[in-house]
Amino acid sequence: MNQSSPAQPRVDQKNAQFWDELYGTHHAKQLGIKDHSPESLARFDAWFFDYYPYLLPFLPMDGLATKDVLEIGLGYGSLSQRLAAAGCRFHGLDIAAGPVAMAAQRLEQMGLRGDVRQGSILAPPFQPGSFDWIVSIGCLHHTGNLAAAIENVHSLLRPGGHALIMVYNAASYRQWILQPRVTLRQVFSDKKAYANSHANTQMTNLYDRDSSGKGAPATEFVTKAELGHLCRAFARCRIWKKNIGGARHLFFIPRRIRLLLGPVVGLDLYCRLEK
Numbered sequence: 001m002n003q004s005s006p007a008q009p010r011v012d013q014k015n016a017q018f019w020d021e022l023y024g025t026h027h028a029k030q031l032g033i034k035d036h037s038p039e040s041l042a043r044f045d046a047w048f049f050d051y052y053p054y055l056l057p058f059l060p061m062d063g064l065a066t067k068d069v070l071e072i073g074l075g076y077g078s079l080s081q082r083l084a085a086a087g088c089r090f091h092g093l094d095i096a097a098g099p100v101a102m103a104a105q106r107l108e109q110m111g112l113r114g115d116v117r118q119g120s121i122l123a124p125p126f127q128p129g130s131f132d133w134i135v136s137i138g139c140l141h142h143t144g145n146l147a148a149a150i151e152n153v154h155s156l157l158r159p160g161g162h163a164l165i166m167v168y169n170a171a172s173y174r175q176w177i178l179q180p181r182v183t184l185r186q187v188f189s190d191k192k193a194y195a196n197s198h199a200n201t202q203m204t205n206l207y208d209r210d211s212s213g214k215g216a217p218a219t220e221f222v223t224k225a226e227l228g229h230l231c232r233a234f235a236r237c238r239i240w241k242k243n244i245g246g247a248r249h250l251f252f253i254p255r256r257i258r259l260l261l262g263p264v265v266g267l268d269l270y271c272r273l274e275k
């Protein structure tokens with residue numbers, strides 16, 4: 001498995017603190033959710049899967065029943081619960097205590113089985129070749145080492161195993177509007193030379209903030225070509241662009257209509273992989 005850099009422990013520590021506040025807390029507040037009862041979580045999940053309508057169709061939920069499935073980066077646990085409810089042997093991994101506690105609570109109160117652990121995908125507490133499926137939505141680009149995280153996903157899969165990962169698109173409408181020159185440079189740079197050198201704080205803060213307004217400790221942005229290169233060890237790799245946010249001038253256009261532009265200049269890259 002890939003070894004991490006000397007600076008990694010500090011990034012891990014900051015990530016464990018920052019993400020302890022569940023990703024989705026802001027939306028839960030907007031929905032008026034004040035507890036973690038099954039009813040409140042069902043309301044949150046209805047919002048989550050409606051807001052990201054393209055997410056579940058990427059996964060063969062009916063075919064997971066006998067599979068070992070690992071989810072990395074659990075957040076509010078909406079997908080964790082769905083995966084466990086699909087009857088797979090569910091394993092969850094997150095660097096922060098909050099998401100681990102939330103996923104464990106969900107499994108317990110829904111009577112579902114699963115193994116949820118606190119730890120990092122950069123030093124995963126599993127043997128290579130342990131999983132048939134790995135799912136990681138919006139997580140690997142926050143680890144501080146996207147390339148190593150993808151290598152570890154490859155290593156943890158069994159031969160013929162599948163993965164779905166979502167990472168941020170470095171050439172979305174947001175980058176083209178706010179930093180066209182940086183974007184142009186990254187789009188035309190050598191994909192083989194990718195190193196997390198393009199991220200900047202201004203851009204990072206537009207993506208993930210906690211309730212105090214602080215941005216995520218580490219965020220990487222990749223082009224479709226760079227992501228394809230980072231995934232070169234896999235036998236198959238297909239990437240789709242998805243998701244358009246609700247910033248100022250777009251706010252009044254209904255989300256369903258905005259999402260039509262996702263495949264062209266979307267914020268997120270969804271990547272289906274086969275080992």
Ligand SMILES: C[S@@+](CC[C@H](N)C(=O)[O-])C[C@H]1O[C@@H](n2cnc3c(N)ncnc32)[C@H](O)[C@@H]1O
Nearest residue numbers: 019023073074075094095096120121137139143
């Ligand atoms: C933006 S949230 C996404 C949560 C969820 N997948 C979703 O789509 O709502 C990122 C998650 O990745 C987790 N994370 C960050 N770095 C990690 C690492 N090195 N290993 C495992 N999980 C990590 C965070 O704790 C957080 O729960």
